[in-house]
Amino acid sequence: MSQVKTGDKVKVHYKGTLNDGSVFDSSEGRDPLEFEVGSGQVIPGFDQAVVGLTVGESKTVNIPSEEAYGPYQENMVLAIERDKFPEGLNLTVGEQLQVPSQGGQPVVVVIKDVTDDKVTLDANHPLAGEDLNFNIELVEIK
Numbered sequence: 573m574s575q576v577k578t579g580d581k582v583k584v585h586y587k588g589t590l591n592d593g594s595v596f597d598s599s600e601g602r603d604p605l606e607f608e609v610g611s612g613q614v615i616p617g618f619d620q621a622v623v624g625l626t627v628g629e630s631k632t633v634n635i636p637s638e639e640a641y642g643p644y645q646e647n648m649v650l651a652i653e654r655d656k657f658p659e660g661l662n663l664t665v666g667e668q669l670q671v672p673s674q675g676g677q678p679v680v681v682v683i684k685d686v687t688d689d690k691v692t693l694d695a696n697h698p699l700a701g702e703d704l705n706f707n708i709e710l711v712e713i714k
Contacts, residue, residue: 573626574713578610581714582622589705596699604711615640618706625710635704644701651690663691 576582583604588597599605607613609622617635625631637643657663663686670678671693685692 576609576622576625576710576713578623580609582607582609582710583712583714584622585709585711586618587707591703591705596704606714615704617704618708621706621708622710625708627710627713630707630709632705632707635706637701637703640702640704641697641699642701644696648695649684649692650695651685651692654687654689654691657691669693 583606585599585604586597587595587600589595605614609619612619615635617633617639620639621631621633621635654663663683665683665686667683669681669683671681673679679695681693681695682698683691684694
């Protein structure tokens, strides 16, 4: 029976949890996740976890934040003057906005705080700084 190697296209079912047991993502009730191993389509730790699996095999892995979405970076949290935002824009804590980066590509940020004169934005990935646990089942090697 063949094992997954870098360059293979695979389909997997998965369940992702944080260390406190809360589920942050799952393929349950959906089509399996399909990706090319080693192509950078998924986080590095997930990519590495499927190498060597055979169809029908499952495994549970803990992926440290460094192999997931990286450490939480305080320098990616910025307080911006409220008057820099368009008039009438709904600025609600927890909402996401797309803002242009220096290179022109949009970056998704989360509103962390709103005061009369400042809006605090966080450009970290929501799972930055988190160790992630995945139960992975290999469904197919293409």
